[in-house]
Amino acid sequence: MIEITDVSKNFGGRTxxxxLTLQVPEGKIFGFLGPNGAGKSTTIKMITGILPLDSGSIVIxxxxxxxxxxxxxxxxxxxPDKSDAFLRLKxxxxxxxxxxxxxxxEDQRNDRITYYTxxxxxxxxxxxxLHTYSHGMRQKAVLCGVLLHQPDVWILDEPLTGLDPKSAYTLKKLMREQADAGKTIFFSSHVLEVVEQLCDEVAIIDKGELRFQGEMHELKEEFREGKTLESLFLELTGDA
Incomplete structure (x- = not known):
């Protein structure tokens, strides 16, 4: 579980x-959505300890x-959304x-390296x-590295970017398997169709503030009124 409580972050006098307060539960794929500049990547960097919090707390x-x-x-x-570290390593x-x-x-790592690669x-x-790898292949290498220690929480920032259709399908299957095993999957994406297909619960932020959090079926109740996920997203982020 990820518990985010009253978290704020400022850059150059701008909030x-x-x-932000969110609870990301176990056993679900949790979609984290928002337009460019909404604060998604900043939030993820605070969750992972890359950026310090100005206020509030994050508990994993x-x-x-x-x-x-x-x-x-x-x-x-x-x-991360960019897999460009340790490029001189094989x-x-x-x-x-x-x-x-x-x-x-060693015995576990060898089996897991073979299986996931x-x-x-x-x-x-x-x-x-790694510097000879394409962006998609670097993304796959990072994904394999994440899986080696079998973490209880996955934090994925645009993980499907650059993946071929087969690998994207494999990743989505792995995400579902991990969620079904009771683990936490925190998933940021711009691809609304994937979010609608894959996520159990979603949060939408805009301008650094939470606009919606709930289960997908709650959003889908809005679809019955003729709204698509895209139109609802635009409405919630003030771009309709």
Whole structure:
């Protein structure tokens, strides 16, 4: 579970996130939506400890990201929107490095590296350096790294960007499997059709403030009145 309570963040005198309160439950795929500049990426960077909070608190599976960041970070796996770190490492070196950070035993890591790289179809590129990978292949490598320590919480920022249709399908299947196993999937995306298809619950923010949080069926009740998810999103973010 992710608990965000009264969180705010300012940059250069401008409030980017204002008094945001969210509870992201276990066992669900939670969609986090908003237009460009709404504060989505800033929120995600605060959840993951990349950016400090100006006020409020964020607790991940009972551990505060500010007061005990190392313990909190062991609970989650994070897929950023840009996979451009450690580019001089070979694919296998990168995955072993991530496994070392999380203390994954050698026998388990080898089995998981084999399984997930075959699932995402990058097993034949593991001896190549990451800088030779396409954006989509780097994204797959990061996804494999996230899965190695079997985190209870997934934090995914536009994870489908650059993935081919087969890999996108595999990722969506893995997300559903993890949610069904009781884990927390926090998923940010601009692709409303994927959100409608995949998510159990959604939150919509605009200008740093929460506009809606609820289960997909609550949004779908609005669809019966002739509204699409796209039109409802535009209405809630003031762009209709």
């Amino acid at each position: 980017v996130v204002r008094d 599976n009972g551990t505060d990201i500010t007061t005990d960041p190392l313990k909190a970070k062991r609970h989650f796996g994070y897929v 694919g296998r070196e990168y995955l072993n490095f991530i496994a070392d950070i999380y203390g994954v035993p 075959e699932q995402l179809d990058i097993n034949e590129a593991l001896e190549d350096q």
